[in-house]
Amino acid sequence: MTQLEFAKKGTISPALKKVAREESLHPDELVALVARGQVVIPFNSNHPRLRPLGIGRKLRTKVNVNIGTSRDFPGLEEELKKVDVSLRYGADTIMDLSTGGDLKKIRKTILHKVPIPLGTVPVYEAAIEAIEKRGSILAMTVDDLFAVIEAQAREGIDFITVHCGLTSKAIQRLKSQGRVADVVSRGGAFHLAWILHNQKENPLYENFDRLLEIARAHDITLSLGDGLRPGSILDATDRPQVEELLTLGELVKRAREQNVQVIVEGPGHIPLDQVEMNVKLQKRICHDAPFYVLGPLVTDIGAGYDHIVAAIGGAIAAAAGADFLCYVTPAEHLGLPSVDDVREGLIASRIAGHAADIVKGVPGALDRDLKLSQARKKLDWDKQKALAIDPHKFEDIRKKRKSKTEACSMCGEFCAMRLVSEFLNSHGGPDAVRC
């Protein structure tokens, strides 16, 4: 039984119970959200020592970290360091997007290392196998693709990106649109090439019921990919993007009917004034399915700092209702991220999620800001550090730029907090202003 099936029957599964406790929600409320598909709990029983996690409405905004080798950087060791950093700095989920080295070994090693939901994009492995076995991505068969999906589901992968909505019709929309950046999704590009070359419909769309059978059997959550997401803000919210979204909306309904948990992926490069609208459009078209956004990136010129660009878009998106943020690193558009890039990207996304959770009214979010600000007023640096988004960075900067006073080295004796708290409360305290 999938978590959705349990919930539809009103059964509070052990996983749901844990999620409810973690999110300070009553299990009865959570079970209703899961039953309606507004919340998913990606939870493959073959994933050892997995801690259950909820994604969706009324829950804390979650952050995913993409790791994985490439052909230029195929080493497993660096990726395992990225896993460590991800776990230490609070990633909620990880996706292994490896395309270099021994894919099966890498995935298995990561799966056994992480107690948080692990996602993949199976078409990567299928495409690489097709090159190896048949000489080209284009020669991949439908069975090849489904064999990979089924194998990964059996292994214990918790959620998979499947580009089911990139149909022939969507490609026609793409052609008639005339985009600045065409297609920037790697999986999307594979599907597009395959469809055009073979003159066949998208195999994941045509065989969606087959996909649902596998997903249901292993309770693997489908993350409906947006292969046509805009790769330039000039392409945002255009006809191909929305065409694909309409298809995903249909597929959400079909998945839920088969008790398969489903979320929807979203853009991408979106100018600031279209971010909220994109979230509302997705929620409406996709029957309030949890929304998993990549960024959004509110400008195309930020390479080197795209974690900041994505934090801007991600905060706005999450405040508008997006449930799940895929992090973006400073190396985006430039290369495979380093371990440091992973940390920077993760923290930036967590800031975005937290800023949104405050205004979403997520239990406990604002309370942390309150406690930190109270500690700040008291110049209690240890407590501030403990509550800061990254206590290590907090400590590093404090050490490098330390003050001779109890305040910080920006204001020192002229610290406003110190001056005012003595003054406002005592109406005396000239000690503070003598210096």
Added chain:
Amino acid sequence: MTQLEFAKKGTISPALKKVAREESLHPDELVALVARGQVVIPFNSNHPRLRPLGIGRKLRTKVNVNIGTSRDFPGLEEELKKVDVSLRYGADTIMDLSTGGDLKKIRKTILHKVPIPLGTVPVYEAAIEAIEKRGSILAMTVDDLFAVIEAQAREGIDFITVHCGLTSKAIQRLKSQGRVADVVSRGGAFHLAWILHNQKENPLYENFDRLLEIARAHDITLSLGDGLRPGSILDATDRPQVEELLTLGELVKRAREQNVQVIVEGPGHIPLDQVEMNVKLQKRICHDAPFYVLGPLVTDIGAGYDHIVAAIGGAIAAAAGADFLCYVTPAEHLGLPSVDDVREGLIASRIAGHAADIVKGVPGALDRDLKLSQARKKLDWDKQKALAIDPHKFEDIRKKRKSKTEACSMCGEFCAMRLVSEFLNSHGGPDAVRC
């Protein structure tokens, strides 16, 4: 004559002409904006080799960099490096907030080095002089404060922060409010202490006409400070903040009547869903005066990454109409920023400003994204680098994470751009998918 006086008479000054050219605006349109006070051109004729700059409606969002010594880090040399970095990475204005070392020498050196508007907070120098001469900030006289303001105006300072709105009444509002973080503005704290100790009204409010005389004589732009800006998101948009804003609105009107250019400073720590409202409130209450925001910071827990927190708030604020962003560095709340912190903070704010300019429709903003995305599609790395927000960082990451292919090391042979452009256009191109 001030720029406002020229504009009211319909005279297109040489400075205004240059600003119009830079902003791709017709001088007739700009002169009307300046005449109404919706745009200011901080331009003190005693500032050598100053390039005129406009701030306000219809113009590119501007970014200010705060530099300056503290008692813990009084060295001029490091501050001059910060100036270099600020100029190289595109700061529009600089504020010298020095409180350590030889203040006059530091300010003079910076003034002669920067061809962009330079701002200060004169009460810092006045307060430090009062400590030296009279033993306490509290013993500062009204004449002491005005002497400093006049001297700085004569030197060539282009704009000054003056906390005129922190009145006795505002302090009453503060007391009755009961804040989490009381006062976090250093200048605000000085004024509050002085007012409470001396049982007198704020000297800059009481003697506002005297301030206007000096400002008018030297065309120094007044930046009406928000001494009661919230220092925790839990204090955002509260009664003391709005009380001060109401006073600033009155003073904007009085300044303009005396042909003094004026802008208004704003928060501070503001939750995401109150940012737009704050901008609209300021614009309405302050007669559409240019709005200069510090951040806003959308969470209190980001120390170490407050440049990212501020980029989120700054982008939203600027998109809603804020005209001028004061940068925030990673060292905010922790210490005086290093040279690297200055660069990081500046770039983050420039990203925020640019993301907003795209949706504000600022001429040329979107065009840069278009050109970069076109270069990205062609895998033209040199052109991408030239158009990126920080070409040096772009190059650094590229070098560290280089690919053996013409694409980047994330996807290499599987680059979606490469795959799709060959495919979508030629319907063939199996070269791209053979690998």
